[in-house]
Amino acid sequence: MIRVVVVDDIPSTRENLKKLLSFEEDIEVVGTAGDGREGIEVSRQLQPHVVLMDVNMPGMDGITATEALAVELPQCPVVIMSVQGERDYLRRAMQSGAREFLIKPFTGDELVASLRRVYELEAKKGAYSPRAAPVVAETKPGGQVCVVLSGKGGCGKSFIAINLAAALRIETSAKVCLVDLDLQFGDVGVMMNLDHSKTITELVDGSGSLDWEFIDDVLADGPMGLRVLLGPFSPEYGDLVRAEHVRAIVDILRREFDYVVVDTGSQLSEATLEAVDNAEHVIVVGALTIPAIKDTRLMLKMLESLRVDRERIAVVVNGHDAHAVYDGPSIERNLKFPVRVQFPSEPRLVAGSIHRGSPLVVTHPDSDIAELLKGLARTLRPSIEAPAEVKLEAKPTGSRRFSLRR
Ligand SMILES: Nc1ncnc2c1ncn2[C@@H]1O[C@H](COP(=O)(O)OP(=O)(O)O)[C@@H](O)[C@H]1O
Ligand SMILES: [Mg+2]
Numbered sequence: 001m002i003r004v005v006v007v008d009d010i011p012s013t014r015e016n017l018k019k020l021l022s023f024e025e026d027i028e029v030v031g032t033a034g035d036g037r038e039g040i041e042v043s044r045q046l047q048p049h050v051v052l053m054d055v056n057m058p059g060m061d062g063i064t065a066t067e068a069l070a071v072e073l074p075q076c077p078v079v080i081m082s083v084q085g086e087r088d089y090l091r092r093a094m095q096s097g098a099r100e101f102l103i104k105p106f107t108g109d110e111l112v113a114s115l116r117r118v119y120e121l122e123a124k125k126g127a128y129s130p131r132a133a134p135v136v137a138e139t140k141p142g143g144q145v146c147v148v149l150s151g152k153g154g155c156g157k158s159f160i161a162i163n164l165a166a167a168l169r170i171e172t173s174a175k176v177c178l179v180d181l182d183l184q185f186g187d188v189g190v191m192m193n194l195d196h197s198k199t200i201t202e203l204v205d206g207s208g209s210l211d212w213e214f215i216d217d218v219l220a221d222g223p224m225g226l227r228v229l230l231g232p233f234s235p236e237y238g239d240l241v242r243a244e245h246v247r248a249i250v251d252i253l254r255r256e257f258d259y260v261v262v263d264t265g266s267q268l269s270e271a272t273l274e275a276v277d278n279a280e281h282v283i284v285v286g287a288l289t290i291p292a293i294k295d296t297r298l299m300l301k302m303l304e305s306l307r308v309d310r311e312r313i314a315v316v317v318n319g320h321d322a323h324a325v326y327d328g329p330s331i332e333r334n335l336k337f338p339v340r341v342q343f344p345s346e347p348r349l350v351a352g353s354i355h356r357g358s359p360l361v362v363t364h365p366d367s368d369i370a371e372l373l374k375g376l377a378r379t380l381r382p383s384i385e386a387p388a389e390v391k392l393e394a395k396p397t398g399s400r401r402f403s404l405r406r
Pocket of ligand 2: 159263
């Protein structure tokens with residue numbers, strides 16, 4: 001039984017939600033509250049599995065209450081409900097530690113799916129079982145999912161995602177699929193010079209049932225046997241791709257591929273958050289500028305509030321600026337997080353590879369940056385195969401910028 005506490009200031013809304021959920025055999029509303037403070041009190045007493053929380057309430061609002069719950073009852077995930085137009089709250093809500101975000105009006109099915117999902121995820125983490133939480137890689141059969149994120153656009157996410165996918169092919173001869181989840185301005189297709197008419201839009205317009213055959217038909221063929229799921233051709237189609245689509249697509253892809261590498265946009269969309277939830281590896285790309293470091297720190301905080309284990313996260317710094325005053329150690333101190341690899345700035349090589357529409361690890365396989373990309377790919381191998389310490393020494397001129405470690 002999934003025990004739920006409903007927090008909303010409008011009594012009729014509380015009643016409606018209760019009634020809606022009473023039809024579900026596996027869900028029980030064990031308590032209700034009329035504002036944030038009362039919500040915390042009731043949750044403390046009843047220890048529900050999930051708290052369903054409104055945003056705008058007199059007294060303590062839902063976001064403040066969610067923050068407090070994340071600290072006080074971390075085993076008690078919050079699903080935030082908010083009306084349309086309050087989309088700005090998404091970021092704040094997610095930073096406050098909310099697990100999911102429902103936009104009112106939502107359907108009963110959406111609500112129930114969200115509650116079950118949150119519950120199952122918590123259950124998987126072992127929160128409700130005395131056994132230790134399972135290793136993430138073991139919870140999902142099949143291939144591994146690796147999401148490439150950054151707080152800021154232009155840090156080199158797409159460049160790294162493309163080259164990581166290619167490097168995985170080269171280094172492990174695994175089956176690799178690259179997914180462009182930058183749903184508004186995805187440019188994997190142009191960066192790889194792919195001439196292909198089918199995109200993720202095809203998969204979500206409801207015209208066919210989502211199965212491997214359908215996806216196989218939509219995937220583009222990239223270099224070296226890479227398969228690529230392109231992002232929508234136009235930004236307005238981005239909204240069609242919902243979290244449930246992402247989950248279904250990723251589930252199918254991980255059955256067919258050894259690695260699914262996901263490029264993302266600079267907005268933290270629900271699609272991106274869903275991909276992160278399902279990923280074994282989260283690569284956070286930062287750069288050597290103050291705003292980029294700040295954004296990387298925010299992103300790490302955000303991942304922490306989404307309860308992404310530190311072991312799943314790799315921070316990489318893409319050294320756009322060769323004259324940067326920062327270096328690896330100073331960034332590590334600032335982020336309080338190890339930097340797995342720093343890529344040097346190589347405008348000529350990077351631009352050359354993009355111009356040729358071919359990954360840099362293919363066009364310039366012997367360059368330092370290609371070596372580092374391949375090294376990063378090797379660290380993503382399942383732990384049994386991975387060497388305990390991966391260290392890549394730079395060519396003689398190299399400095400600490402060229403280190404790579406696990
Ligand atoms: N290590 C690098 N050295 C030089 N230029 C880079 C490097 N990494 C990325 N770039 C360039 O930076 C720009 C932004 O990269 P991109 O991958 O599109 O970023 P994002 O996907 O994060 O918006 C691209 O034009 C790319 O050529
Ligand atoms: Mg990009």
